[in-house]
Amino acid sequence: METLGGLLQQARERQGLSLEQIASRTRIQQHHLQALEEEDFESLPAKVFVKGFVRSYARSLGLDEDNALQLFLTSSSNFYDRAQEEQQDIQVTKQAAHRKQFNWNLVVILFVVLGGVLFYLLPGQQETLPPTIEPEAPLLSNGKSKEAILEPTPSVEDSPVSVSPEAAVDPPLPLSSPSPSVTPLSPPPASQELSPILPVSPAPEKASGADESLVLEIEATQLTWVVVQSDDQPPHEALLQPGQKVTWNANTQYLLTLGNAAGVIIHLNGQLQGPFGKPGQVVRDIRLKS
Incomplete structure (x- = not known):
């Protein structure tokens, strides 16, 4: 066969x-x-x-x-x-x-x-803290609490213990905590001003290059294959999906082969080229130059 x-x-x-x-x-x-x-x-x-x-x-x-x-x-x-x-x-x-x-x-x-x-x-379970129990002041033999002894003017008659005048203890004087000296921060002088921000001037645009070249843009609207030969370079083959765009550069000319002539949009230096054929038609030896 x-x-x-x-x-x-x-x-x-x-x-x-x-x-x-x-x-x-x-x-x-x-x-x-x-x-x-x-x-x-x-x-x-x-x-x-x-x-x-x-x-x-x-x-x-x-x-x-x-x-x-x-x-x-x-x-x-x-x-x-x-x-x-x-x-x-x-x-x-x-x-x-x-x-x-x-x-x-x-x-x-x-x-x-x-x-x-x-x-x-679900009902929330609230965590209840146990009440804080303050320790009771120990009682003296006469039933008075320790707080009574710490009063600033204790009564001698109420105390069952006889205390000689020499042994009498003056009530403690309240301690005065020294206040820390704070040095106030002096505000910055009003005359000190920030220098204004100068606007940045945009960089000058580069002049368009003096080297002239042929820029070829091919955008696929349908599935297609293309063969592109730039000047005397070897040909390059590409399979393009719809929406895919490729760009080539040359000095003098291009030689194209299109596998689907109606499936591409071609611009040369920004100018629309074509049309080159019908859908599915293979077109060869398309020469594009300035």
Whole structure:
């Protein structure tokens, strides 16, 4: 049974062409061409772009593009079906993990709410401190408390003990606590004023550079692949998602290949370029220069 890889490789070898020569013709990177011949679909970009690769490769060899595309669809059907199933399994796993995390969060929230409700509904137990019991003053033999002895003018007649005048103890004089000397802080002189803050003048803007260059901006509105060659530099290939924007700089010109001509918005030095084609159309050798 004829396969896509065998068809392309045999036709290329019959014509004595190398993969490097085919890459120069089609603007497709060499490792992508090799992956097509080896039917290594895992090393290729999305299916919609690989279709464009197959058509370009077949056209460069003078083969029937529709036949080559049909061989590609037959050879890659199992791979892309399996990839789609794996993607669906990943989505299901992510959704299940999200639901599990949501359930745990809900349980935690319910516990917190329930705890708050119980805290406010149950009667609060107020902690009552035991009353402070002051120790009673010891009684003397005549039944008077110690406080009576400490009075400033005790009565000698009330005391059953005879005390000689020499032994009489004068009542204690109240101790006067020395008041600490506080040195008042003198306020700062009124003449001392803060120097005003001078406004900062903005830095002068840099003059526009004298070096003129071509700035290429490509913004993807749909999924597309592009190949950009700046001046005499090697071409660069990029797969752009919707909303993605890339920028290149060159001195003289650009040479573009668009995998989806209507899926990009292109500006050169701020000026809108195009349109270049219809949705899904592959357009090559678009030359942009000042």
